[in-house]
Amino acid sequence: MSGVFATLKLMFTAVRLQRAFLVVTSLCVVAGLGLLATGAHDGAGWFLIGCCILAVVLPPFLGGILLRNLSAPRTVQLIPHGRLQLLLGCFLAEALTATIPALFFAMVAAHVAHERAHLASDSYPPAMLFALIFVSIFALATLFFITLYYGSASQFGILAPIVVIAAFPIVGRTFPQLHIREFPTSAFDLSITLAGSLVAWILFGALYLRAGRISPSMWGRAVTSGHVTMAPPQWLAAREGIAAALPGSRRDAMRMLLTGSYPGFWSGIAYPALALIVGNLAGFALVATGRHGGGLEGVGRFLAVMTAYSAGLASAMVILPMIGRARYLWLKSSLDRRQLFREAEAQSWRTLAILTLAAGVATVLVCFLSGVTPRVAGETLTLSTVSGAVMIYLVLMHTRGWRLADIILSTLLSAVWFFGLIVSVLGAGGSPLLFLLAIQIPLIPLLRAWALARWTHIDWMINRPLQLAQLLRG
Amino acid sequence: MSEPVVIAQNLGKAIGRDTILRDVTVAAARGSVVGIIGKNGAGKTTLMDVLLGFSPATSGSSQLFGHDSFTLPGQIRGRIGFAPQQDELVNMLTGRQHVELTAALLGRWNRALASRLQGAWGLPMDRPVQKLSGGERQKLSTLLALGHDPELLVLDEPVAALDPISRRQFLQELLDIAANPQRTVLFSTHIVSDLERVADQIWIIRGGTIVWAGPLDHLKESVARLHITARQPLPATLPTTLRATLSAAVPRLEVLSMRVAGSRATAVVAHWDEAALAPLREALEADIEVESLGLEDIFIEFHS
């Protein structure tokens, strides 16, 4: 049964970002413990220890996808109890995901109760708090795990978790007796919720173990293999005659090889764009239906800002594989490295434009629905577009891995963007906004020149089109 | 040698601290078929990457058609057909779409050749590539490399996943293409018997360096296994004696391996010369039988 622990370990170490989180949280926890031990800055100490929650943010979302990819190879079926071990590993991982925050908050509550005995009657007893948080998070983690496991099997799957989130308020409205939108507080509620989660696992486990051939995740491949980012589904292609329309020109052919998807409306970009709009609106609906009355402006603004900035991030994810894929154009097109850079750049701008447009639509809608002033909406969009542009060139520069310059630039720019985020959320226009724009706009030509310089020496032995196996190995 | 199409001079390639290629000096003349053999990880794919300009050399130079590889002009690159080991096909597209894509990019396509190959190989052209088997993907990859009548054809393990019949058909096509004296072929493979049919030059790569580069016929004629039967038990110092005697007779000679047991010995030598036979017989007071080796055996001996 060593496979169980191997899987458990893999769930927390497979993805590079997750490993980074582990490192960061370990440092924070150690620092926090240190602060607590010395007795100075208790509050900061607890905050730092609380960062341990960061380590368990990803597994519920990535877990389902990882399980699918781990189960896909045919050899897993030959290993005795192979699938069972994988399943148990995932189950334990999700349980751990729920345990850690629960434990943390219980410890805080115990500490508070210990320190300030007169508040004991008001606060939850630690045990109760633990149970509450554990059961709630476990239920949510289970839900996301299963949703993403099934969702990642198809290209449309990206909409699955969004649908699930959006379903909450709807179900809550329709069946108020289920109390879905509140935390389970009574022992009865807790037991029911926990039982529900366990039943879900058992049912899922039964279906999973008996499933025939498990196909690997569409997303892992899409994001990391650089081959195709969510091509249109077959039925659409057949109906629209897209296959016949391919590829009319050299330009289309180049675009197809660079982006790995069909040209035309239903290109790979349409899906993230759609997801941005739908996700944003669903999130807003979720929050809005919970609050009967006003006070939506803050939430609206927050969502709008997050959406606007995520356009830049989504663009970056689409652009990064282009560096490796430009290899496919080296022999086939007559473009030299400088010209290939310009092609990739053109594609990147096109991607950013489409995604910013989508994000813009969503942002404007949400702002309108929540009563945010147009000025704030405008500022948000301006700032996020400029950030997106800077992000394009930062990504295009990434031809030599993480050099010192890359690390420094990314860190500084991340700080700037984070600051920009805060500025937008607070709706503080004026000088902070101008300051941020003034920093970023001159950077654009600078980063472009740098990226171009790097592209003239691009080495496609190092920059191979990414493969899923590489992602899992880290 | 007619003008060389591919030239590498003291080519070296290192990534970080790993030296992958070291001091590679080779040339391929126009119209020749060069077979490249080497163990996995010996540097075949890297050599191709550097020669074709995907990757810059860290030392030395590499030229194709008289131009530096890294900055090859676009027109010349259009005359090259490359089928890499890891195919560069887009999963969602069908074979036919790939052909159209390549034709659109290069502006050139030999329909007759392509349909003949398709037919001979029974390639399903209207199925998405991800639904094709490994062998079919390889055939498609090769088709895309050949289909635009390239002047230089570079193939990295093009037949690894093919059954013997498909392989024979492929070799036949390759020979037809190579028959044109304007066309040059570089191809790396593990299937040594294919090279023996098709190649006229052989490059052997070992540990990032070229240990042999020259005509296949010459390679076979100059590597020999000597079966030595002496009238008296051979001295334990035979290896040294043999080397000394041989270098006296044939200075360039290299002993690749030697085994001694009692009064019999077997030695595999490179750069063998018939003239050395008589003096060797006298020096060792032994009967010597000379056996010539096939390419696979030669390759193994170079790695012993």
Place this chain on the structure above:
Amino acid sequence: MESPPTVRLFTLHPTSGVPIYRQLVDQVRRLVASGQLAPGTELPSVREVASEYTVNPTTISKAYSLLEGEGLLQRNRGKPMTIASSRQKSGSLPQRLRQIEPQVEALVLAARQLDLDSAELCHFIGKKMGDAS
């Protein structure tokens, strides 16, 4: 297009230690010496042989050129190569002896291993040549 099945004239082993061109040269010599290829017989073209045996035409061409140089083959413009009609004594005695040197060496080695001395061997050879003529 399948060409009509031909009776294979030669046996070529690409994986042998002997280069293909040499195999072909040796076989043609033997066939001519034994009379199986009479003077004037047409030989298949380079392309035909290369295609039939799936080997590089350069090696076949090399073999044919060598044989032409020895006087065994005759190039006829526009027509396939033929066995030379006037089989002039190609080369001097040492040259001709050199051509059968490999076989003689093998014979000498075998004889030594079987403890036959040169008189016994020569007698045996003489008998064989008498039988053959």
